[in-house]
Amino acid sequence: MANRLTTATSPYLLQHADDPVDWWEWSPAAFDEARRLDKPVMLSVGYSSCHWCHVLQRESFRDPATADELNAGFVSVKVDREERPDVDAVYMEAVQAATGQGGWPMTVFMTPDGEPFYFGTYFPPSPRQGMPSFRQVIAGVRQAWSGRREQVGEMASRITRDLADRSLAVGGGAGVPQERDLHAALLALTREFDAVRGGFGGAPKFPPSMVLEFLLRHHARTGSEGALQMVQATCEAMARGGIYDQLGGGFARYSVDASWVVPHFEKMLYDNALLCRVYAHLWRATGSEMARRVALETADFMVRELRTAEGGLASALDADSDRADGSHAEGAFYVWTPAELRSVLGADDAELAMRHYGVTAEGTFEEGASVLQLPDTAPADGDRIASVRRRLFEAREERPRPHRDDKVVAAWNGLAIAALAETGAYFGRPDLVAAAVDAADLLVRVHMRAEDGRLCRTSRDGAAGDNAGVLEDYADVAEGFLALTAVTGEGVWLEFAGLLLDTVLRHFRAPDGSLYDTADDAERLISRPQDPTDNAAPSGWTAAAAALLSYAAYTGSAPHREAAEAALGVVKALAEKAPRFIGWGLAAAEASLDGPREVAVVGPAGDPATATLHRTALLATAPGAVVAVGAPGAGEGVPLLEDRPLLDGAPAAYVCRGFVCALPTADPAVLAEQLG
Structure with missing residues (x-):
């Protein structure tokens, strides 16, 4: 039997449309019904890609007896946390x-x-552990x-008051770090760093994308070799581990163990966007061939497997899939047994593949299957290995x-736009x-309201969803548009970023x-969520601070700069106590201390000298440096380009930092030195 979720747009809600539970979407009507009854x-x-969410559905929500009890005693509301991060945040705070x-669930x-x-979270079908x-x-x-309605009501009121008090206690105003x-x-961070296996803390181990960005910027600004070594060791370990898809990028x-061997197999757009950018920035800082390979393979994965027909990027790939025998299992698409290798490669190449990818007879995962890795002892990656990988x-x-x-x-598309x-x-x-421009075009066409520039959170099949954008939407999309400004030189992306940040x-x-x-x-919830700490992706708070800082550097806007500095106060308060959870804010603070530097490249489009200066500026590691490129007199759309003439008729670069400008130069080597 179908329920109300048959008309939902969320793929996760649609997965529950045939449950015998009489589901409602989150709506005033659902709560009105609860009052009436x-x-x-x-x-x-x-x-949709949550493994234990699927387990709970199979065990309980599709069980007729459980559904009957829910339908008799409750109004049941199903929410996709990716559509409604505000609802998720408010009640997750209560759960924690x-x-x-x-x-989740x-x-x-x-x-x-x-x-x-x-x-609670997951509850089993019978008592367990x-x-x-x-x-x-x-x-x-x-x-x-x-039987105890009065006590229940008192408890609910007290919890709600506590949530409101916790929200009021966040605040800002600690000053710029x-x-x-x-x-x-x-x-x-050094104290929490795993010097043996890379990353921070123990199992389960998550990619520390935002912290790695901070460490790269700190190395660039201060020369700290310790900061760079933590990035290199972590990126090397992840790239060799099972958390990285050795075949498809x-x-x-995350990894369920501390050594990056066995992943939780779901692939999220935000993880891949953030890590693609980290590896690209590591290559920029060191020239590492490993970093170059992983950045490109990850970018190609996003475009190949997540790009939608409308040009956007889909949210995720599930952890689970069907096996050859029709059963459904986590990791089925990705893991290999020796027998499966032999069936594809033949005996000799299968032996090579087992050594190269760390496949064992016992298996590193379940039922004798192994997750592909790239051990230190892997044979050299020659033509034969390339053939094995392709097959x-x-x-x-x-x-x-x-x-x-x-x-x-x-x-998440904003993060991907910046990375691509x-x-x-x-x-x-x-x-x-x-591909980045196509995704940005979709956000402008479908997600931004023409009359006021307000964002909707999601779309599907080119149609906008009903849920309003939250802070991270405005901040991360602005971040993507600012990256496009730097790469393409098109001032329209700066204008769109300004619209979004003015709304912030x-x-x-x-x-x-x-x-x-x-x-x-x-929509008013029982409390207004306000969380400055990073989770799987940058917090909206610190992402907005970073984007405001960059926008101010492009435009000279004092209000945007002041807003960025005020928002960074929370980073000062948390820098020493919780650096693993404020990495994006720490990265923004590095940019603030460095300026950030402002680079204007002026020259005719298509001129090789203009292109060389532009590339030199983009490859600079100065934290958070902003780059504008355009023909002389093109400053109308990008204020940073205003009043920047050619230098003796030749393309030129202008570098400014904190109201002080260096002499313009036509020499890429001098520009690189100014940005070093």
Whole structure:
């Protein structure tokens, strides 16, 4: 039987459209129904590539008896966290405060006014490892609702007040981070660094993309070899590990172990966009061939497997897929047994592949299968290895593919636009720059309202979704547009970035300079989310600070610079205490301390001398440097180009930093020195 989710646009919600649970989407109507029936609300939050979300669905939401109990006692609401990060953030904070941990699937029981009173994540179909079964939880909540309503109401009110108080306590105003703060962050990261296996902390181990960006910028500004060594060791370990797809490029979500061997196989757009950029920037800093290869392979993965027909980039590939026998399993698309290698390659090349990719008879994953790695002992990557890799990739293409969540999320496309534009520019790949422009065009056409420039969060099949953009959407899309400004020289992208950032200042900013995750005219939830810390992607708060800083450098806008500096106050407060969770803010602080430097390249389009100066500027490692390129007199769209004439009739570059400008130069070597 179908339910209300049959009309949803989210691929995750559509996966639940045939559940026997009488699902509602998040809406006022759902809560009105709960009031009318005097029932509590059961909120279930997940996303399409979440393995345990699928498990919970198979075990409970598709079980007729469980569904009957839910339908009898609750109004059940299903939310895609990627469509509604605001709903997810508010209730995840409650889950983490109450249980000390969080994750997805998230299960929250609440009053018809949206006040939560009981929380959890995954619940098994029968009691297991100290966890009650899902049906036991349902029965307990129903009993409490009918027999102890007053206590339930008091608890829900208290939790809601606590959430509001936690939000009020965030604030800003600590001042812009200074050298001492960034040095303290570096020391704290050094203490948490895994010198043996790369990365930070233990299992599960997540790619520390934002921290790596900070460390690269800190090395560029201060010359810290320790900072660079942490980046190199981590990037090398990830690129050799099972977290990286050795056949098709691109990164899985995280490693379940501390050595990057066995990944959680879902592939997210945001991870790949951020890591593509990190590896490109590592190549820019060191010339590493490994970094160049991984950046290009990751960019090619995004375009090949995530690009939509409309030019945007899809959200994710699932961790699970079908096996040859029809069963469904995590990692089925990616893992190999020795027998499978022999069937594709023959005996001799299969032996070579086993050594090269670390495939063992026992297996490194499950049921004798191995995740492909690139051990230090791997044979040299010659023509024979290239042939092996090509044949394995082609054979894998014949396997049942993981499900693709094909909705386009504005924020994640903004991150991908920046990565594809820069990678394409660095490595002479105009096709990647064109893919970035196509994605940006889709965001402008579909996600930005023509009348006021406001963003919607998602689209699918070229149609805009109903959910309003949150702070990370405005900030990350602005970041992507600013990267396109630098790479293409087209001032229209700077204008679009300005529209988005003006909306940030009008609708997301608090009087003390801190930033909210939702606009002042967004749907009112039980609290207004405001989280400055990075999670899997940069926080909206620090991403906005970084974009505001860059925009101010392009335009000379004092209000945008002041807003960036006010927002960076939270970085000063967290730099030493939690540097792993404020990496994007630390990277922005590096740019602030360095200027950031402003580079204007003036010369005729198509002139080789103009192109050489432009490329020299793009390859500079000065933290957060902004680059504008255009013909003489082209400053109308890009203020940084205003009043910049040719130098004795030749293309020239102008470098400024903090209201002080160096002499213009036509010599790329001098320009590189000015930006060193």
